[in-house]
Amino acid sequence: METVIKIIGTVIVCIGMVYLIKPEIFRMVIGFFAKGSRLYLAAMVRFALAIVFILGARHCGIKWVIVLFGLIFLLSGLLIFMLGLEKAKGIIRWYQEQPIFVYRIVAIIVLSVGLIITYSA
Numbered sequence: 001m002e003t004v005i006k007i008i009g010t011v012i013v014c015i016g017m018v019y020l021i022k023p024e025i026f027r028m029v030i031g032f033f034a035k036g037s038r039l040y041l042a043a044m045v046r047f048a049l050a051i052v053f054i055l056g057a058r059h060c061g062i063k064w065v066i067v068l069f070g071l072i073f074l075l076s077g078l079l080i081f082m083l084g085l086e087k088a089k090g091i092i093r094w095y096q097e098q099p100i101f102v103y104r105i106v107a108i109i110v111l112s113v114g115l116i117i118t119y120s121a
Contacts, residue, residue: 001056002121005066008049009118016111023103027096034092039080046077062120069117 019026033042053070057063080088 001052002059004052005056005060005121006118008052009114009116009121012114012117013111014114016107016109016114019107019110020104023100023107026103026107030092030096034089034096037085039085039088039092043077043080046073046080050074050077056121060121065116065120069113 033039050070050073053066053073057066057070060066083091
């Protein structure tokens with residue numbers, strides 16, 4: 001399970017690097033999830049990540065960090081359902097209007113989170 005979490009962390013690092021280099025891709029991905037009920041797919045992925053992190057934390061080096069990210073994934077997935085589709089889409093539309101600089105800051109955060117997960121696993 002530790003290996004799976006390290007792979008997920010590495011994938012998150014790669015995503016952060018791509019978003020940092022090409023923030024337009026980030027905008028396209030956000031646009032993808034804004035269509036129809038695709039946000040629910042994002043919520044389900046977050047739930048799956050939460051399960052993997054919470055169950056796999058006992059095998060990791062810094063357990064509390066992995067559990068913390070598992071809880072963050074769980075809460076972020078729940079938030080999508082609690083807000084409702086239209087309100088969540090409104091947030092996405094607002095986010096899509098932000099300048100590229102904001103996308104780069106988020107990319108640095110994503111990159112950092114991936115590095116912390118990989119190091120902690």
